[in-house]
Amino acid sequence: MALIVQKYGGSSLESAERIRAVAERVVATKQAGNDVVVVCSAMGDTTDELLDLAAQVNPNPPAREMDMLLTAGERISNSLVAMAVAAQGADVQSFTGSQAGVITTERHGNARIIEVTPGRVQEAVDQGKVAIVAGFQGVNRDTKDVTTLGRGGSDTTAVALAAAMKADVCEIYSDVDGVYTADPRIVSDARQLEQLCFEEMLELAASGSKILVLRSVEYARAWNVPMRVRSSYSNDPGTLIAGALEDIPVEEAVLTGVATDESEGKITILGIKDVPGEAAKVFRALADAEINIDMVLQNISSIEDNTTDITFTLPTADGDRALEMLGAMKDAEGWDDIAYNDQVGKVSLVGAGMKSHPGVTADFTEALRDAGINIDMMNTSEIRITAVVRQDDLAEAARALHTKFELGGDEPAIVYAGTGR
Numbered sequence: 001m002a003l004i005v006q007k008y009g010g011s012s013l014e015s016a017e018r019i020r021a022v023a024e025r026v027v028a029t030k031q032a033g034n035d036v037v038v039v040c041s042a043m044g045d046t047t048d049e050l051l052d053l054a055a056q057v058n059p060n061p062p063a064r065e066m067d068m069l070l071t072a073g074e075r076i077s078n079s080l081v082a083m084a085v086a087a088q089g090a091d092v093q094s095f096t097g098s099q100a101g102v103i104t105t106e107r108h109g110n111a112r113i114i115e116v117t118p119g120r121v122q123e124a125v126d127q128g129k130v131a132i133v134a135g136f137q138g139v140n141r142d143t144k145d146v147t148t149l150g151r152g153g154s155d156t157t158a159v160a161l162a163a164a165m166k167a168d169v170c171e172i173y174s175d176v177d178g179v180y181t182a183d184p185r186i187v188s189d190a191r192q193l194e195q196l197c198f199e200e201m202l203e204l205a206a207s208g209s210k211i212l213v214l215r216s217v218e219y220a221r222a223w224n225v226p227m228r229v230r231s232s233y234s235n236d237p238g239t240l241i242a243g244a245l246e247d248i249p250v251e252e253a254v255l256t257g258v259a260t261d262e263s264e265g266k267i268t269i270l271g272i273k274d275v276p277g278e279a280a281k282v283f284r285a286l287a288d289a290e291i292n293i294d295m296v297l298q299n300i301s302s303i304e305d306n307t308t309d310i311t312f313t314l315p316t317a318d319g320d321r322a323l324e325m326l327g328a329m330k331d332a333e334g335w336d337d338i339a340y341n342d343q344v345g346k347v348s349l350v351g352a353g354m355k356s357h358p359g360v361t362a363d364f365t366e367a368l369r370d371a372g373i374n375i376d377m378m379n380t381s382e383i384r385i386t387a388v389v390r391q392d393d394l395a396e397a398a399r400a401l402h403t404k405f406e407l408g409g410d411e412p413a414i415v416y417a418g419t420g421r
């Protein structure tokens with residue numbers, strides 16, 4: 001008997017009708033002879049609506065109360081799914097994150113899972129019940145307060161639970177059929193992928209693909225939990241994410257896909273002294289403010305005055321905060337200036353095949369050249385090439401790379417409701 005964890009995103013639970021459809025799938029999976037644990041996101045746009053409500057009563061709500069509020073979203077969908085499953089005659093029991101043993105750090109709004117102790121969930125499963133667990137939430141042992149895992153955190157709940165219960169697979173349901181070679185809303189001939197390895201999915205998620213939350217893929221890789229991305233609107237088998245990069249035979253390694261990211265901006269510090277420790281000051285200050293930086297570029301220093309420029313990208317959501325902080329350091333450090341550009345975008349090409357194919361960078365840059373797109377910054381990993389370009393050029397850059405590397409399929413991609421959540 002297999003144990004299957006199924007996670008349903010908000011778009012799969014947006015109405016009573018959709019919840020009944022989910023319950024049908026859950027019960028069918030159970031009746032096919034599997035043990036089933038279900039993880040629910042909040043219905044539709046509930047989380048956004050709750051955030052909006054909170055802002056109307058307090059522009060700066062206490063983080064603990066915010067988590068009390070947001071965790072209610074998943075409790076609602078969770079109990080409704082349990083009721084719908086019960087209506088189909090199956091034995092069922094729902095659990096909050098805390099009841100399911102999801103233990104987290106105490107950081108409200110962005111807690112990390114420390115461990116999962118799913119004793120009660122396991123017991124329910126052993127009794128032949130379908131267990132339904134509220135996603136996106138946990139509890140801290142010291143404060144005893146409920147926490148949330150950051151936006152999209154139900155993916156992480158599902159994978160962590162699957163790991164703790166040694167599930168055979170963790171299925172992630174949304175309103176798209178799987179992982180595509182590019183965002184089908186940007187690249188019309190994007191093709192659905194049958195399978196990719198954890199590292200490829202990690203690179204795609206880190207490069208702006210929104211199909212899975214990065215942390216959930218990190219977890220899946222660490223615990224070797226196969227994930228299947230599927231649609232709750234169809235019976236397509238979806239995309240399997242499993243296996244390690246080093247286990248892919250060279251002849252099977254291909255280029256997987258293109259991802260775009262509009263969420264980052266770029267800061268340049270001009271005229272920073274080119275001596276040991278100057279960069280460290282900048283990045284320590286950013287780290288202390290919990291600002292995640294992504295790409296970093298430092299120029300060679302100018303001969304006249306031994307100063308250099310440092311450029312880095314960061315989430316535009318943190319842009320103002322970073323500018324304020326660096327602005328306060330500028331005079332004391334003797335920097336010439338600080339420049340900020342939030343009209344940039346990141347386009348990335350990912351694939352295990354890059355390891356063994358020389359010339360991918362040449363083709364990548366030529367594709368952008370032929371599309372008349374200027375490259376602002378570049379960086380690479382073993383299986384990824386990323387360029388920062390003007391935000392207005394981003395979609396065209398994705399299409400140019402997708403075409404150049406022949407990633408497309410013959411048919412236009414089917415996107416049901418189209419959010420991928």
Ligand code: ASP
Nearest residue numbers: 041047136151152153154
């Ligand atoms: N409901 C939460 C959110 O919208 C968590 C999730 O959907 O996974 O971010």
Ligand code: MG
Nearest residue numbers: 010041042047
């Ligand atoms: Mg949601």
